[in-house]
Amino acid sequence: MATALSNPTLMHRLFRWVQGFDVPLAIAAVGLAGLGLLVMYSSGHDHGTRFVDHARNMLIALAVLLVVMHIPPQRWMELAVPVYVVGVCLLVAVALFGVARKGAQRWLDVGITIQPSEVLKIAVPLVLAWWFQKREGQLRAADFLVAFAMLSIPVGLIMHQPDLGTALLVLTAGMAVMYFAGLSWTLVLPPLILGGVGILLLIVWEPELCAQGVRWPVLYDYQQQRVCTLLDPWKDPLGKGFHIIQGMIAIGSGGVWGKGFMKGTQTHLEFIPERTTDFVFAAYAEEFGLLGVLVLVALYVSLVLRALAIAVDAPTMFARLLGGAIAVIIFCYAFVNLGMVSGILPVVGIPLPFLSYGGTAMVTLGVCLGILMSIARSRRLMPG
Template identity: 55%
Template structure:
């Protein structure tokens, strides 16, 4: 009986209650808008309920694992993830022109999702191990550890997931001590590149122009972003219809389950990538702002955990997981509102999908683990 009480106490203390409260609110919102997006309680609604339950269990298990154990497992998890990515490259299943899945017989995996966690884990372990004696070579090695899985995911191709893996890993490198001065040339190159793209859009978006580094469908996504009206019934349809839905919601919204764009099937992928358009149409500007405030509170809680973490590993991991949440939200909302091209990034806790929810659950559990961990004093 005593051991049972100790186990229950440990399980309860594993939760970070402010973070858990925010996650519960996000879950309620997610299931509410999913009910509207699917028009009732069909199999997708039931599946998403199951996905949330699995994600909660994964979060609880991750929260029970102490950071020192996570740190010891980091290299093995990273190697396993890279091996699975190589497996996808040689033996993966192709669907809709992309090879992202690996069938192991007893389970079908999308290994790239696993790298969103394993890459920052590996880099946090590396910088913790070399804390206080970092040199330029250490940052070169860290970039190589990040570049390998990033390149393998881009080759699938899965630019959205590759972007999230890169950002979560790069945040660890930056928080680990990378000088801000080194980012200035990169920022300048991005600004110049975007400016050049916009200026020469008419010439470089011609069908016979090869962008070399990007696949043809990725090129058309960028060109469609610059001018959605160039293909309103094809490549530009997603962006145009989602922007119409967001704008038609107005300030107060049309009301729950009253969105015409969604329920007349004008919004493509309304349960996954474009669910924010459904939300904005039904709840308007006020609802959209309140949703973004909830995300901001979630990210702020993660950063607060990072600041108060008792180990360098904990600070790096908590900072990386918080920034991963930020990139999820920023890219999805920017994609739906026509600021960024369509890259297939879900909206955290609202979009349908078990794999992404599992990743978010594990990330939340790691934040909780870091929050309640107290090193033993010698």
Template identity: 65%
Template sequence: MNIAFEKPSLWQRLKPVLAGFDWPLLLIVTCLCAVGLAAMYSAGYDHGTRFIDQSRNMALAAIVLFTVAQIPPQRLMALAVPLYVVGVLLLVAVAIFGITKKGATRWLNVGMVIQPSEMLKIAMPLMLAWWFQRREGQLRGLDFVVAGLLLAVPVGLVMKQPDLGTSLLILSGGLYVIFFAGLSWKLIIPVLLIGAAGITAVVVSEQRICQPGLDWVVLHDYQKHRVCTLLDPTQDPLGKGFHIIQGMVAIGSGGISGKGFMKGTQTHLEFIPERTTDFVFAAFAEEFGLAGCLLLLFLFLCLIYRGLIISAQAPTLFSRLLGGSISLGFFTYVFVNMGMVSGILPVVGVPLPFISYGGTAMVTLGLGLGILMSIAKSRGLMQR
């Protein structure tokens, strides 16, 4: 008796892989990538192969997303300690054997040149989520102290490189986990008040503390210059204040509706430095105006909100903490990048997710989104 076996169709083979994917999240990310490619085409069409390379970076990030989404959160939790330990050891190796470029020692040659601090953007939330999962139901004040020490080690090593932007992202990712784990507002509010008082004091005493030759002790000279330039960019309009001034001019010149796609004069006359990377938002605002900026902000808010919804519905404490940290991590990226381009924060080299050019950053974003998809699949979230 002959038995004929029907060959499964492509959809039948893909269905198990796609089952449980959070389609609203995927739609939001697709829209952001489309906006990013449009902005990159305009800002970078005469800037080498930036548009083609960014398309390749997004394709690679999509592969990472779909691959990581197939890994259950339980297996991700098993990777937390090894990734953290390897990441910290690599940061120590950077401090000893690292490659120095433009005064910063951030890279390591391991057969190929890598930047280990990028690993900690994901490894840090993983490690702290693992720690609080282990302490679930028996949390004490000492557990938060240990979490703070686990966070302080990589942040300190990255700041020493120095790399203020990346250290800020690692710090915020860890603090989000600690906050979601139940850190008391009695401890948070005093820190916020001290921070607000410190910022106010810096602004008020700007003329005195920004005098040439004055050592800030805790900051490098270039970091001091960034803060002082932020307070008054007109002091050095053709030097360190050039980025901020031109960024603000481009944003303001966009008006309500913008100058139009590929019609940005500040962009294409090359007044905006780093127009495809850190300052791409200025180029975007000039061409698409306030309306385009509001649309972009709306998409980012939808991304963060959807990520928090996925995290809130996660089955384990580990997944909830990790997902919440990754979701608010997008907020940190957006707030810091738009803030520095708009002149309300120092320039620290933080990219705008899905809009700024960059291979490593795009892959890191794909990894974070893949973890969110993995958490969504663990609950079997379907499109609603």
């Protein structure tokens, strides 16, 4: 009897490994991964080793997920400050001697090329959740100021690279933690109202603001061009507006049913730029049509709602804040990418979760899902 207990069978070990696995979250993730492999094969099978590499990245992300889900939330809380400090140090290293590509210095060569800003998408919610957990029951206005300072450092460093898209994602994740921790709506609404008014004024005065020679403060020239291109892509249909126009043509040409797997003309005649990365949704919509898009959106909605449900049921404030922030991160990834490819948001370098090619982003996604699994697992394995 003692021998049997000390030497569990393989099935018993596997059961203990997956005990607490959140099935609804896994179903949504597997569905998205399957669609990702389909569209990557169609759009990238003749693009070097993109499909094979994408499948490999998914397997790596799965391995990361399985490891991370066995790290309890309490341990993540202990790692929050070290991960944040390491992430900020990597951003400083990028600013000092990072690898520059296409006019942006966002990468670091450490034997392999990594993008440290991806680390901050996890590190910032981690450290802010840790901070508010420490202040639970005694929150003051000064605590939110400290949290905003911790958020501003990585956001400023990422904007300096420049990488406005990632900076906004990190800012949104951090602000989500602050809001879930109790930040008043009276402080949230004014910036939102100002932003809405600014967008309306930009649309109304677009001819004057986007005229030749006009330069906007704060934004880089290429960022200004992207906003102006969004407002009127037909000003330069073969240049700056080409991405948006071809993306919209591909999406519209898919119709209700789509052109069929491997039959996307815009995709395979190479009219869609970056068809395996930022604009992979255009290739997907062309081949699978409106019905395929509805399935894709339904899977994203299911994933985000399940993440929020896990956050609500989390046993500690730290886990609730972290889970909620991860749900917001996944939502922003999907919403921003779908929006920019559809022509309702400016083009930024934001990948579409599970579908876009990219190793660092895929591993980050694996970490996010692993943390959600860890939170769900900790709740289910609690005694009583």
